[in-house]
Amino acid sequence: MSDSVVDARGREGGCLCRKIRFAVTGEPDDPHICACPHCKKRAGGPFQWWVGFPLQGLKWTGDEPTWFDTYPGETRRGFCPTCGSSIAALDYDDNTIIGINTTALDDQDDPCLVPVNLNRLSDAAPWLAQPGTKHATGD
Numbered sequence: 400m401s402d403s404v405v406d407a408r409g410r411e412g413g414c415l416c417r418k419i420r421f422a423v424t425g426e427p428d429d430p431h432i433c434a435c436p437h438c439k440k441r442a443g444g445p446f447q448w449w450v451g452f453p454l455q456g457l458k459w460t461g462d463e464p465t466w467f468d469t470y471p472g473e474t475r476r477g478f479c480p481t482c483g484s485s486i487a488a489l490d491y492d493d494n495t496i497i498g499i500n501t502t503a504l505d506d507q508d509d510p511c512l513v514p515v516n517l518n519r520l521s522d523a524a525p526w527l528a529q530p531g532t533k534h535a536t537g538d
């Protein structure tokens with residue numbers, strides 16, 4: 400697999416019930432996980448996995464998500480009102496990048512999507528593996 404080819408190709412995604420569908424193109428930007436209180440509440444889990452794409456390349460091919468202002472006037476998060484899947488985030492003052500919940504992408508098995516940062520580490524659940532912590536081997 401060639402990374403340069405991966406960056407140029409289109410990617411598709413959507414929600415669990417497939418009402419919301421989208422396509423994005425362009426290079427993935429800053430794949431990261433975030434453990435802020437808003438991400439945890441939305442996820443129903445200890446963090447969310449994010450990746451940015453150029454807003455210009457975004458196309459809603461199904462329904463558009465329902466938007467909720469997590470920080471009114473600053474940031475809104477998009478979700479499916481039917482199945483509850485977290486889909487996206489947009490900053491009102493940034494019209495260049497769409498934040499995509501990586502879990503909404505159809506194909507998440509891509510080295511370009513591996514998180515390079517854990518944001519809001521101080522808000523993470525204390526039992527969550529921290530950088531430098533050895534992961535269990537599954538035995």
Ligand SMILES: [Zn+2]
Pocket residue numbers: 414415416417418419479480481482483484
């Ligand atoms: Zn849905």
Ligand SMILES: [Zn+2]
Pocket residue numbers: 433434435436437438439519
């Ligand atoms: Zn967050």
